[in-house]
Amino acid sequence: MRLRFSRANFLRMSAVLVLGVFLLGASDDSSRLDRLGHRMMCVCGCSQILMECNHVGCTYSETMRQELSSAIDAGKSDDDAILAGFVEKYGTTVLAAPTHSGFDRVAWFMPLVLLIVGVGGCVWIVHVWHRRHATAPAAAPAGLGADELNRFRDQARKETDL
């Protein structure tokens, strides 16, 4: 039996699968301490994520983890407020990623802008080249000499070789 694979069928199938992906099941609750701890850096200068700092005798990471744990235990429900407290105490470098405010937003926008420019530029180039190719007059097929035939054979070999 041959499977019919029209574009409409493919789109329907994809939509069902994507929906399925989002509707099936739910994950375990991740630890808030772990999640917030992974959004901060240890400030001892090791350039490691707070929850991953493993220096023997590091005087910062353990204290910071305890402070974070205390803030969560104290019932602070706003993650951003907890992080702001750490920024106030340890400075802006305590956050492991730029914030979504002020100049920091540039860091988040840049990849998106680059993606749009890059892929958009690519599509545009292909489109322009394709249009030029389509409007170019077709070469006359008659009167091919041996040299030209050899050249075309060589081209065909190159283009089908890989």
Added chain:
Amino acid sequence: MPQIGSFLLLLALALSGYSFVFGLVALIRRDPAFVLIGETARRAGVASFVAVLFAAAILVHAAFTNDFSVAYIYQHSNRDLPAAYKFATLWSGQEGSLLFWSLLLSGYGFVLRLRHRTDERLFAHASVIMAGVQVFFFLLLNFAARPFSMTQGQIPLDGAGLNPLLQYPEMVIHPPMLYLGYVGFTVPFAFALGALIMKYPGDKWIHITRHWTMITWGFLSCGIALGAHWAYYVLGWGGYWGWDPVEIASLLPWLTGTAFLHSVMMQEKRGMLKTWNMWLIFITFGLCIFGTFLTRSGVVSSVHAFAQSSIGNWFIGFLAVIAATCVFFYLYNHSYLRTEHRLESLVSRESSFLFNNVLFLLICLVALSGTLFPIFSEWIQGHKVTVGPPYFNSVTVPFALLLLLLTAVGPLLAWRKTSLESLKRNFLWSTIGALLIGIILIATPASWGPPFGLRPRDDLGYFYSLLAAILAALVILTVFAEFLRGGRVISRHTGNNLLTSILQLGHRNTRRYGGYVVHIGVALVFIGVLGTPMNRSAEKEMGYGDTIQIGPYLLTSRSYTQEETPNYTGDKAIIDVTKDGEPVTTLYPENRMFTATQQPQHVPSVHSLLRGDLYVVFEGKNPETGRPIIKAHLNPLVPWLWLGVLVMLLGTVLALFPNAPPIRAVAPSTVRAVVHAPAGAGD
């Protein structure tokens, strides 16, 4: 001896200077009288390698003989350092690593200059450019970072010792591999610039360049993977990639080099993207130099701080010279790079290469801008920000997944234009297979362990992991389908069995099928990475008999022991691991204190299975209670990452093998009759 080393470095500078200046003169003056001068310049370049080789040997000799009158040896070695690490002293500090860099550069130049008969004029241009780069590094070694500087005052009895992080077997292999990759990109750069300068006719230079680039790319891939492996087994934080500026510095030229290895096919096959390819090589080489600047200048903070200094300005100056030279010759000779064909369809091999290149470049730009963002932030906002793993993971993973999609789709698209029928034929069953795998991963219970039970709804990381699993499966299935299809055709024609036919197929076009094997390796690497969101860890103070439960494993502390060597003293934990009451293994995580440097070092103990690693670290002792602290990580699927790297390297080696001679099809007798028709009959 150190004085002889200094003299040899000066000699190497003079020889490479001669090679550059007189090689240049011989190229400019095409007079036959200058051919001899060109030959002397080539030989001077060859001799510069011998000089720097002896200089490096003298530094290694100084390490082995504990000659602490050399400041570099005093700073990076000590009497009790094991022999292998004494050898590694050569690249463990700023001055030594620059000497090692120069040695490899001169070594590449040596090979290039010995092979000059391949194409004398092109190789002469490349040799001069190589000599120019050599001059820069020898200037550094003679005036900015001298490896043979003498210790001030009284000569110490023992050295300060080697950084404990570097005292690991991979540190004897990782830097040479990485440097072979970094430095090796000078060769494609020299050929590309040489071809541009002389408006090299034909595309032979691109074949030569591609071959060198593949070798270099293989070394760089191996170096990066060894670095990740070293980070995993030495740094003890349970991860292998932390988006540190030094790591990113090695990734950037790898990305552009990979882009070049793809787009160069468009130039070879269709005469397209000539300007793009030229600039990809220039940028790749520039990124190698920029990466060196980044990691040694101290402009960004890095955990690899052992090689920072004030030589950044030298690199900035050199980068400016490279950029100016490339731009000048491009503007002067850009008409030489006119494309022969244009893209004809959005669904074609050419456009897939174009998108692939854009994505590689985008990842490169995003990683670079993220690395430099703290500097921009300080200029504009007046304060630094940290751009760490959460940022890089968020912004690069979507690009990487798109690339993985192209890895699956691109190789099976036809040149010029692909029909819908061909798409269906090539991808239908692979796509169905990959989607089925995705559904199985979602529908199975999480209790089966990763990667089963991937629920993408709550966590973006899980969603990415699911996509990565589906796309990796698609890559593997399409490649297998392609091997199978080609193997069947050969089997039908030759009568050999399918396996032999597949091997024959690979041997007939090693580059193509070696490339496919690399793609399988890439898919395996993605499988190794997709377990990351499911990582688990647990930490506990453990006395005798105490336990930690992590995933299905129960860890029980059996006892603790001490080890004493001349180089370090170590506390070792003996941990029994059981699963469902059955013994699995015994792990021995260790915490070492190095005698010379008085620095501690964790040595994790890992139980590795294809489903994941149980990774146990002796974190140290609680200063108040004196009880040992044990941290256990459960890292699903990580071994697939190392397996994937091995497969990638295997594919690279396969792609470097020469093709088997093509089999000439025998014309059927009826056709033969036409072929042997009287001359002129058909003309």
